[in-house]
Amino acid sequence: MSRIGDENIVTSAASSRRRPESLPQLHSVGRPVKQTIWQELGHTFKETFFPDDPLKSFKDQPPSKKFVLGLRAVFPIFDWGRQYTLGKFKSDVIAGITIASLCIPQDIAYAKLAYLKPEYGLYSSFVPPLIYAFMGSSRDIAIGPVAVVSLLLGTLLSPVIDPETNPVEYTRLALTATFFAGVTQAALGFFRLGFLVDFLSHAATVGFMAGAAITIGLQQLKGLLGIKKFTKETDIISVLESVFSQAQHGWNWQTIAIGVSFLIFLLVAKYIGKKNKKLFWVPAMAPLTCVILSTLIVFVTRADKHGVQIVKHIKKGINPPSADQIFFTGPYLLKGIKIGAIAGIIALTEAVAIGRTFAAIKDYSIDGNKEMLALGSMNIVGSMTSCYVATGSFSRSAVNFMAGCQTAVSNIVMSMIVFLTLMVITPLFKFIPNAILAAIIISAVINLVDIGAVILLWKIDKFDFIACMGAFFGVIFISVEIGILIAVCISFAKILLQVTRPRVALLGNLPGTTLYRNIQQYPAASTIPGALIVRVDSSIYFSNSNYVKDRTLRWLADEEELNRESNLPKIQHLIIDMSPVIDIDTSGIHALEDLNKSIQKREIQLHLANPGCVVMTKLYDSGFVDVVGQDNIHLTVGDAVRACNRKIQEETA
Known part of the structure; x- marks a missing residue:
C-alpha cells in the first residue's frame, strides 16, 4: 500500500501560503426537517407491515367500486379471470392432467409417510387446490401433500399418539395440527408478518431439505426391502441398524425385485426428462405408469401371498367432514398447536420459495401476504374436510410449469381428476405394492439434495455453509425437529454476528x-x-x-x-x-x-x-x-x- 498524499494535501511551501478563500467552496450538510414521534412511528409501521400500500387503490372510490376491488384483492381469480381465454384454458387442462397423473401416486405414498391412511393424501389434493386457485397469487404452484411436511408430521405426531395402536386419535391429532398450521399461516398473512419467514435463511433451508430428503429416502427402505418390523426413529444410525439387523430373515426378495426395478425405471424417466425438456411428460407419467403396471403384476401373480406388502384398501368417496374431529379442548390441544405451528411455517417457507422461483422465471410478482392467507385458508378448510397439511410441491410445480400452465386453473383441473379418482378408481388401487410407493418417494426426494447449491455456499460464504451443514447433520443424525432448531439457531447466530460485528x-x-x-x-x-x-x-x-x-x-x-x-x-x-x-x-x-x-x-x-x-x-x-x-x-x-x-x-x- 503506497502512502502518497492526495493532490488536495499541501505538498509545497507555495501552496501552503495560498489563502483559504482560494480553495473551492465546500457544501455543508443541511439539517433535515424534524418529524414528530407519530410521523416516525407511522412511517416505520407502514414500511414494515404495509410497504405496498394495499389501500392505495381504494382511495376516493365509490362503495360499489371498493367492494369489487376488495373482492379482487381477497380472490385474485376475479382479477386475472377477466383476461382468461380459451387458449389459456387448453394449456391449463393439459398441465392439470399432467400433474394429476403425478400427484395421485405421490399422495398415496406421502400419506403413508405421515402414518395416515392413503385416502387422506388424495383428500388433500382435492379441497386445498380448489381453495388456493381462488385465493392464491401464483400461477405455477401445484398444491398438495409434500414429502418433507409429511415426514415432519409423522415424526412429531407419532411420539404423542401411536398411529398403529390408536389410529383414530392419531388422525384427529393430525387434523388438529393441520387446522393450527392453517391458523398460523393465515395469521402471518393477515397481520402482514411474512417477513418473519425470511429468518430461516436460504443456506439453512438447503441443508434442512437435503437432510430431510436423505431421512425420507432411508425410511423407504422398509417398503423397498419388504421389512415388517422397522424402527420409528428417523436418525440415520437407528434406521441403518434396523435395516441390516433384519438382512437375513426380514428382507423379501420379491419385494426387492419389484421395488428396485421400478425405482430404476423412475430414475431413468427422470433423467430423460432432465436431458430433454420437451419430454417433461415422461417423468410426470412414470409414477402412475409404475402404479398401474406393478398393480397388474401383483394381481396376476398374487405376489401379496408371497410376502409382498400391498396397500389393501383405499376408502371410496370424497372427503368426509371432519370439523368435529379437531381437538379444541383436552390434553392434545397444546400439542396440536405446537406441531401445527412448526408444520405451517415449514410448509409456508417451501411454498413461498417455490412461488417466488417460478414468478421470477415468468417475470411476474406474487404477494407474499396473499399467499399466506391463501395457504392458511386452504389448510383451515382442509382440516375440516379430512385433509392434512398441504402446500406447494416443487416437483409437481416444476411439471406444471413445463406443461405450460397459464393460471391456477391447472389446480382446479387436477382437483377434478382427483375427485373422479376418489369416486370411481380407488378400489382398483387395492393391490398397489408398498415397494412402488417407496420407489416413488425416493425418486421424488432426490431433487431435494441440491449439491450445486451446497458447493456455491462454500465458495461464497463459509458461514452459510456451516449453517447448511448444521441443519443437514442435525436432521440425519438426531431428528427433523432438532434439524429445524439448529437451522433457526444458526440463522439467528449469523444475524447477531453481523449486527454485533x-x-x-x-x-x-x-x-x-x-x-x-x-x-x-x-x-x-x-x-x-x-x-x-x-x-x-x-x-x-x-x-x-x-x-x-x-x-x-x-x-x-x-x-x-x-x-x-x-x-x-x-x-x-x-x-x-x-x-x-x-x-x-x-x-x-x-x-x-x-x-x-x-x-x-x-x-x-x-x-x-x-x-x-x-x-x-x-x-x-x-x-x-x-x-x-x-x-x-x-x-x-x-x-x-x-x-x-x-x-x-x-x-x-
Missing part, C-alpha cells in the same frame, strides 16, 4: 480521482498523510457501538505507530464515512462522543462525512453536532479531506 473499512484515495475506497479491495488506494479515513458499513446500535469505537481506536493506534516508524506526518484528523450508516441510536451517539473525547486527548479532530437524514436528525437532537462542530460535518469524504487540507494550511501559514 459490522464491517469497518479503512479508506484510501484512488490516484488521479477524488474517490475513496477500501484499501483491501483496491491495493492502489493511498492513505492520506495526516488523516485516517474509516467507513462503517452498518447502522450503529447498542449492539455494535462499542465495537465500532474500539475498532476505530485500534486502527488509529496502528496507523500512528506505522507513521512513527516510517517518519510520516502525525495523524491530525479522523474522518468517518457515514454513508452506509442508515440509523443510529443513543448508544451509538454515546460511542461517537466517547470516541471524540479519546481522540481529542491525542489532538486529533473528528470529521463526519455524508451522514443520512435519520442520522443527522439524531445528531442534532442529541447536541453532538455542537460538540463536534457544524464545520466538521461534510457532504462527501472529498470535502472532508479538503477541509483537513484547509486546516493544515491555516496551521502552517
Whole structure:
C-alpha cells in the first residue's frame, strides 16, 4: 500500500501560503426537517407491515367500486379471470392432467409417510387446490401433500399418539395440527408478518431439505426391502441398524425385485426428462405408469401371498367432514398447536420459495401476504374436510410449469381428476405394492439434495455453509425437529454476528480521482498523510457501538505507530464515512462522543462525512453536532479531506 498524499494535501511551501478563500467552496450538510414521534412511528409501521400500500387503490372510490376491488384483492381469480381465454384454458387442462397423473401416486405414498391412511393424501389434493386457485397469487404452484411436511408430521405426531395402536386419535391429532398450521399461516398473512419467514435463511433451508430428503429416502427402505418390523426413529444410525439387523430373515426378495426395478425405471424417466425438456411428460407419467403396471403384476401373480406388502384398501368417496374431529379442548390441544405451528411455517417457507422461483422465471410478482392467507385458508378448510397439511410441491410445480400452465386453473383441473379418482378408481388401487410407493418417494426426494447449491455456499460464504451443514447433520443424525432448531439457531447466530460485528473499512484515495475506497479491495488506494479515513458499513446500535469505537481506536493506534516508524506526518484528523450508516441510536451517539473525547486527548479532530437524514436528525437532537462542530460535518469524504487540507494550511501559514 503506497502512502502518497492526495493532490488536495499541501505538498509545497507555495501552496501552503495560498489563502483559504482560494480553495473551492465546500457544501455543508443541511439539517433535515424534524418529524414528530407519530410521523416516525407511522412511517416505520407502514414500511414494515404495509410497504405496498394495499389501500392505495381504494382511495376516493365509490362503495360499489371498493367492494369489487376488495373482492379482487381477497380472490385474485376475479382479477386475472377477466383476461382468461380459451387458449389459456387448453394449456391449463393439459398441465392439470399432467400433474394429476403425478400427484395421485405421490399422495398415496406421502400419506403413508405421515402414518395416515392413503385416502387422506388424495383428500388433500382435492379441497386445498380448489381453495388456493381462488385465493392464491401464483400461477405455477401445484398444491398438495409434500414429502418433507409429511415426514415432519409423522415424526412429531407419532411420539404423542401411536398411529398403529390408536389410529383414530392419531388422525384427529393430525387434523388438529393441520387446522393450527392453517391458523398460523393465515395469521402471518393477515397481520402482514411474512417477513418473519425470511429468518430461516436460504443456506439453512438447503441443508434442512437435503437432510430431510436423505431421512425420507432411508425410511423407504422398509417398503423397498419388504421389512415388517422397522424402527420409528428417523436418525440415520437407528434406521441403518434396523435395516441390516433384519438382512437375513426380514428382507423379501420379491419385494426387492419389484421395488428396485421400478425405482430404476423412475430414475431413468427422470433423467430423460432432465436431458430433454420437451419430454417433461415422461417423468410426470412414470409414477402412475409404475402404479398401474406393478398393480397388474401383483394381481396376476398374487405376489401379496408371497410376502409382498400391498396397500389393501383405499376408502371410496370424497372427503368426509371432519370439523368435529379437531381437538379444541383436552390434553392434545397444546400439542396440536405446537406441531401445527412448526408444520405451517415449514410448509409456508417451501411454498413461498417455490412461488417466488417460478414468478421470477415468468417475470411476474406474487404477494407474499396473499399467499399466506391463501395457504392458511386452504389448510383451515382442509382440516375440516379430512385433509392434512398441504402446500406447494416443487416437483409437481416444476411439471406444471413445463406443461405450460397459464393460471391456477391447472389446480382446479387436477382437483377434478382427483375427485373422479376418489369416486370411481380407488378400489382398483387395492393391490398397489408398498415397494412402488417407496420407489416413488425416493425418486421424488432426490431433487431435494441440491449439491450445486451446497458447493456455491462454500465458495461464497463459509458461514452459510456451516449453517447448511448444521441443519443437514442435525436432521440425519438426531431428528427433523432438532434439524429445524439448529437451522433457526444458526440463522439467528449469523444475524447477531453481523449486527454485533459490522464491517469497518479503512479508506484510501484512488490516484488521479477524488474517490475513496477500501484499501483491501483496491491495493492502489493511498492513505492520506495526516488523516485516517474509516467507513462503517452498518447502522450503529447498542449492539455494535462499542465495537465500532474500539475498532476505530485500534486502527488509529496502528496507523500512528506505522507513521512513527516510517517518519510520516502525525495523524491530525479522523474522518468517518457515514454513508452506509442508515440509523443510529443513543448508544451509538454515546460511542461517537466517547470516541471524540479519546481522540481529542491525542489532538486529533473528528470529521463526519455524508451522514443520512435519520442520522443527522439524531445528531442534532442529541447536541453532538455542537460538540463536534457544524464545520466538521461534510457532504462527501472529498470535502472532508479538503477541509483537513484547509486546516493544515491555516496551521502552517
